[in-house]
Amino acid sequence: MACCWAIVAATLVSWQYVLDTDSWSFIVASPQELIEQFERHFEVRNTHFQTDQDKCGCRRGDPRRAFEFIKNHGININPNYPFIAHLRTDSQIPTHSVKMFIKDWLDMRGYSVDRVRDELKLHPIAASIEATESFMQHRGNSDIFLGDYIFHPSSSTALHNHVVVVYSIDEHEGELYYEVQDSNLDWGEGGFGKILCSLMNPIGACSGAYIKKVHSVDEHEGELYYEVPDSNHRNITLY
Known part of the structure; x- marks a missing residue:
C-alpha cells in the first residue's frame, strides 16, 4: 500500500x-x-x-x-x-x-542490530525495505523472507520504497530476523511476517x-x- x-x-x-x-x-x-x-x-x-x-x-x-x-x-x-x-x-x-x-521521536537510521534490539524492548519501531516483486508476493508467517536485496547502512542512509512496523527481533539457524507488520493484509499472514534483518533499514520510533x-x-x-x-x-x- x-x-x-x-x-x-x-x-x-x-x-x-x-x-x-x-x-x-x-x-x-x-x-x-x-x-x-x-x-x-x-x-x-x-x-x-x-x-x-x-x-x-x-x-x-x-x-x-x-x-x-x-x-x-x-x-x-x-x-x-x-x-x-x-x-x-x-x-x-x-x-x-x-x-x-x-x-518526541527518535531517528534510528544507521543503528546497529544491538541498538535496535534495545529499542524494541521499549516499543515497536518503523523500518524500511525495498518492496521488490518477491517481497510483494511473500505469503505465510512461518518462513522468513530472505529477499534478493541487501541494505548496506555504511554506504547510504536513503530510505527504501516501503515501510513496515517492527515488533521484535529473533534468530533462526544463525540468521537474525524481524517480526513485522505490513500495511498490506495480503502480505505474509494477515499482514504479519518475518524478514531478514539485513534487508531492512531502521527508521525511527516515537515516545x-x-x-x-x-x-x-x-x-x-x-x-x-x-x-x-x-x-x-x-x-x-x-x-
Missing part, C-alpha cells in the same frame, strides 16, 4: 499511547490526516495529482516527518478522520475532536504519547491551528 509511511506512523503512535498509559483500549490514530494535512506544514504545495502514488498519498512520505507533524500538530483518532486510502483536495479537519500527540481535547480549528495568516487546553487528558475513554 503506497501510503504505508502514514499507516506505520499512526500505528506506532497508537501503540505508544497504550504503552505510556497502560490503556486497555487500542486507540487508532488517523493515517488519513497525515496523508492529507501534513503537506501544509512541509511546503509540499503542489496538489495536482500527477501519478497514482500522488493520489494515494505516497508522495514524499516519511515516518520521521510524520512524527514531527504529530509532535507539533497532533493527529486525530481514526473515527473522527476515517481512513479511505486515497488523497483528497477538499478534506476538512474536524473542528471538535480528540487528538493524539507525542513528546511520550498523550491525548488532548481540541476545542476548535482556526486560521492565522493562511495557516490552520488548533485551540487546546493546557492539561493533557491521558485517560479519556474513546470506545
Whole structure:
C-alpha cells in the first residue's frame, strides 16, 4: 500500500499511547490526516495529482516527518478522520475532536542490530525495505523472507520504497530476523511476517504519547491551528 509511511506512523503512535498509559483500549490514530494535512506544514504545495502514488498519498512520505507533524500538530483518532486510502483536495479537519500527540521521536537510521534490539524492548519501531516483486508476493508467517536485496547502512542512509512496523527481533539457524507488520493484509499472514534483518533499514520510533481535547480549528495568516487546553487528558475513554 503506497501510503504505508502514514499507516506505520499512526500505528506506532497508537501503540505508544497504550504503552505510556497502560490503556486497555487500542486507540487508532488517523493515517488519513497525515496523508492529507501534513503537506501544509512541509511546503509540499503542489496538489495536482500527477501519478497514482500522488493520489494515494505516497508522495514524499516519511515516518520521521510524520512524527514531527504529530509532535507539533497532533493527529486525530481514526473515527473522527476515517481512513479511505486515497488523497483528497477538499478534506476538512474536524473542528471538535480528540487528538493524539507525542513528546518526541527518535531517528534510528544507521543503528546497529544491538541498538535496535534495545529499542524494541521499549516499543515497536518503523523500518524500511525495498518492496521488490518477491517481497510483494511473500505469503505465510512461518518462513522468513530472505529477499534478493541487501541494505548496506555504511554506504547510504536513503530510505527504501516501503515501510513496515517492527515488533521484535529473533534468530533462526544463525540468521537474525524481524517480526513485522505490513500495511498490506495480503502480505505474509494477515499482514504479519518475518524478514531478514539485513534487508531492512531502521527508521525511527516515537515516545511520550498523550491525548488532548481540541476545542476548535482556526486560521492565522493562511495557516490552520488548533485551540487546546493546557492539561493533557491521558485517560479519556474513546470506545
